[in-house]
Amino acid sequence: MKIRFMECGHCVSKESMMLQGGQRQKVKIPVLVALIEHPQYGKILFDSGCSERFYEATAKWPAKLTALLLPTFVKKEASAKSQLEAMGISAEEINYIIVSHFHVDHICGLKDFPNARFVCSSAALENALASKGWSMLKKGVLPDLLPNDLAERSWIFDKDSSIQQKPLDIFENSFDLFGDERIKLVALPGHHIGQYGAILKNEKEESLFLCADACWLSDSYRENRLPPNLAKLLISDWKAYKNTIGLLHLFHKKYPEINIIPTHCRKTHEALNLLQKSK
Template sequence: MTLNATPMKHAEGTQGVNSEVLVELKLYAAGYCRHPEFLTLRGGSFKPVPFPAGFACIRHPLQGCILFDTGYSARFFEETKRFPAALYRMITPVTFDSQDSAMNQLLKDGIPAEEIRYVVLSHFHADHTAGLRDFPHARLLYKQEAYSTVNKLGTFASVRAGYLPGLLPDDFENRSLLVEETPRLQLPNDFPFEAGYDLFGDGSIIAVDVPGHAAGQIGLLLTTAEGAYFLCADAVWSSIAYRERRKPHAVARIIMDDPRSYDDSFERLCRLHEHYPHIRIIPSHCLEPLQMGIGEGKT
C-alpha cells in the first residue's frame, strides 16, 4: 500500500509495508433497499432511491480470495419472518433475487464458495452479514468491539441495532480472527487516519477504523494495478456526500451507534478525498462505483 513518499510503519517502529504486493478487486451488490435520499444526504430528494448492498471480492497473490462483507441473502428473509425481526424488513424494504447472492454471483465468475479463504466484516448490520452461512470454509475477520457491542443485546435491541444473530454461522466464533490481533501500523503524519491494521502482514490490505455508524466499523485500504482504493463501508452512503461535505439528515443520527464518532469519520473521509484524490473511496451503498465499473478486474 503506497500513500505517498512517506513510509508507513508498524506501531513498534519497524517499517512493515510492502508496496509491491498488489491485489485484484471486483465490486458487487447482493440486493438493495430503498430509502428517501434526504435521509442519507442533506438536501437530497424525498424520492426513494436504491441503496445497493455492496460487497467486494479481493484476490490476494498468496492468501487467495477474500470478501469484504456479503450483502443480502435469502436467509435475511427467513430471519425476518417473525416479530420483532419483521420490523426490520418493514422499515428496510429489500429487493433481492437468489441469483443476487454473493455465493451465486461469485460462482458465475468462476469462484466457488469453498475458494473464499476469508470474509472481512466491516460491521454486523444484516445487509453486511446475511451471506455468511454461504461461506463455511472462510475465516472471519472483524473488530472485537463490533461483535461484542451487538452480541450482548436483547431481541428488540438487536433489531433496533440492525443485528440479526441468526445470520451468523453456528461455528462463527471458532472461525473468527480479530483485527486487533494483526500488526498495527502508523499511517503517514498528514494522512487523515492515524493508524491501521496490516491484516496479512505484507501491507496489501490495511483495515482502518471508521466508527460512528456502527461500533467497531472498519474500512479497507488496498492497492490494485489500477490504483489505490478505500472501501469505507457505511462511513458515508454515497460518493456525493464526501465530495460535497453533505452529511446525513439529523433523523439518520437516531440509528447511529455514536453520532460524534460518525462526524469525526465523515470529516476524515472528506480530508482523504481532498488531500489524496488518487485514492478512490468506495461506500458500500453507493451506486456510482458499480455503474462506473470502478474496481472491476480479474478475480
C-alpha cells in the first residue's frame, strides 16, 4: 500500500518529561498522521492529528487544563484536511480513520471528514462517549472534538465477529482489519484506554509499525526506558504501559527490520524520511 505521512501541528514539552534522563530544554513534539491507500478500500487515515479546532475546544474550563498541561500549536495549513487538499485529495475521499486512541492530539481532525468511518476499539469508544463535564479530565477526551454521530459512524473492530482476533507474535491481541494482512491492529494497552497501533505493509511489502503513543520516543522501546514518574499523570494504566514498552522492546530485538514509528518521535520521523516522502 502507498503510505504517506503528514506532520499535523506540534506540542511543546521537555524531553525529560517523555524519557527518564532526557534533556530538560523544551522541544517541539511533532504530531504524525498517516495516509494509507488501500487498493480495495481506498484512502484511510491513521489518526487525524491536531487542527485549529484545538484552540476552540480548549478555550473554556475544564478543557483549558489540557492546553496548559500540553501547549499545542497548529496553523490552518497544517491540519490533515488542509494538507490532503494540498495533495489534491478532498476530505470526502477519506473512507476510514483508524483512531489509535482519543487523546486530543489524535482526534482534532475527526469532524473534518464527513464520509469516514471511525475504526476504534470498544473500550476507547465507550470511554470517549462517556466523557462529559469535569469527567473529561479523568477520561482524557475533549467531547467538543467528537463528531455528533461518532457512535453511528464507528466501526468497533473488536466487536465485529467477521474480523478474526489472534495473537501477533508476542502481542496478545491483534485484528487483521480487512483480512488481507495489510492492516493489522495491535492492542497497545496502558497509555490511554483502548489504544491500538497498526502494522502496515507498504509498497515494497515492508512492515511499518505505527505504535501511536505506546511510547513517545524511540529510545523508550530501543532501551526499554520509561518516562519519569511525573508522566504518570498523562498515562491511564502505568503497569500496562510498562508492559507494552517491554513488549515493543522485545519485538524490536526480534524483528529489527520492522520500523516502529511513535507518533511523536521526531528522531524516527527524520531518520526514516517520513515527511520527505509525502512531498
